[in-house]
Amino acid sequence: MAKKYQVLGVGNAIVDVIARVDDSFLEEHGSEKGSMMLVDSAQSANIYNSMPPTEEHSGGSAANTMAGIAGLGGSAAFVGKVKADQLGSIFRHDIKAVGVEFLSAPAVDGPATANCMILVTPDGQRTMHTFLGACVNLSTDDISVRDIAEADVVYFEGYLWDMPQAKKAFVEAMEIAYEEGSQVALTLSDSFCVGRFREEFLDLTKKHVDILFANEDEIKALYKVETFDEALSLVRKDVAIAAITRSEKGCVIATEDHVVTVAAEPTQVVDTTGAGDLFAAGFLFGHTRGYSLKKSGKIGCIAAAEIISHVGARPIEDLAALVKKKLND
């Protein structure tokens, strides 16, 4: 494990546009609570125009995970497409500022940098409307063999499968990772995303994925089963490591031989955006350092608890110091 990056993330490069709303706002706009919906530019404008005042934070699922790994003191790189516009500058600034290598050149033309309008309800849940913008131009050219070879783990977000023309590039990258001795990790992103690509995700999981991240709903949706235990017994046959989050019940890490559970860290929930992303950051940071599944899962839970205690999906506290303190408690 002496590669340049502990983790190379591939994902959508997105600026989050965050507002607090009541549940009635979701009803008025036909938004399913907790989901991520794709919107075109007209739908995007329509929702934005009716949104309360917002605040903007860099986001993107895999990008948040890479920011988390860097915040923990790890080495991370990110591949994702922005345009050379104001939001693109903000995205690039923020990911570099936290210490992540940003490996993609911004697009000079085409659609604007992606944004995700995140509606946070009083229960802390987030409902997302994503305009993919420049992300749709992510291609094979953006993912170099050399970068993949330099990563212990190459991490893909399920949301990437919303871009039909780029899927081939991701599968190629997974194959290169295998050849170069890098592990492949995938997060299922959300249960609606699993619904859109169930067959593809199952196929990927069996053929290419070493480490699968999912929450309880997502893993049940992937295997079309009713209970968590059924899903767990199935996923253990398909991947080397399954890291499953269960909200306030903490997480379950399963391999063929072992099942480890870790309790959730107590915290006050303000905004659940990024909980799964930061769990993955903590777990991957620990795993690529050679820590046990239990300790890696614990770091994941600590990082997730930090992120849900404030607005925005990138850490505010010094994660490395926080983990050090919590592990010693």
Place this chain on the structure above:
Amino acid sequence: MAKKYQVLGVGNAIVDVIARVDDSFLEEHGSEKGSMMLVDSAQSANIYNSMPPTEEHSGGSAANTMAGIAGLGGSAAFVGKVKADQLGSIFRHDIKAVGVEFLSAPAVDGPATANCMILVTPDGQRTMHTFLGACVNLSTDDISVRDIAEADVVYFEGYLWDMPQAKKAFVEAMEIAYEEGSQVALTLSDSFCVGRFREEFLDLTKKHVDILFANEDEIKALYKVETFDEALSLVRKDVAIAAITRSEKGCVIATEDHVVTVAAEPTQVVDTTGAGDLFAAGFLFGHTRGYSLKKSGKIGCIAAAEIISHVGARPIEDLAALVKKKLND
């Protein structure tokens, strides 16, 4: 007082770019804590590149005040210049979303929408670096006689005086306000701004200003005196109402006949950005409703306490409900 707007604000239309830094960051960049410095695009890029990850919020001093008045349930309009770019869209969205009428057309060319890089130190103090961008193109054409005539109070921020070519427009607008029976309010913005324009501000104060907002440092700088009491006795001769904030000591409202003091609202200071802006919002909201100086000052203190309890200079809580509750306590 049956005009369309309680207050029409004229100011710089700015998106805030906020990061938490240690005091050492200010020292390394030669930034004077608590000040607002103007930067050109090269200096702006230089500071931004060394800043930690940021979050973006709509800002601008007078714009924050108008947002506060709307949040209190009042009627407000804003004049300020953005460009037709992504940050300009964010600024326009946020001020309209809170219920303020935004009266200025965005510029189609010229410099980008203004930004203010705000460095928040652990003591909650903010140090600002402003790139004025599109604001420099604010002109007489943007301030219509009709809009001024429809406001009980026309409110100007001192920072406007950083734009040499537009000063004539502001003085004209003040004269129109007088003719149309609208009161003129001015905030001195900060003591460095007073330093840049002391003679002009003194002249304006004597000739055109009905309501002057300042903090203790600013009012002492305006009159070049050592003590608050000296400054207070001088300002009472120059304006109908002086509303002076004194941080944790609350505020003093002075007229020729009366001096009223109001205690600060207890709160936990996270980020002092916008404290003066929201005090002005609360005071002007009360004053234009015909409330007493004491009650108006109290509403100002309540609004200021809300804003310093979180990051960002626009209210998060329902200010109208908060004021109702606090006034009944």
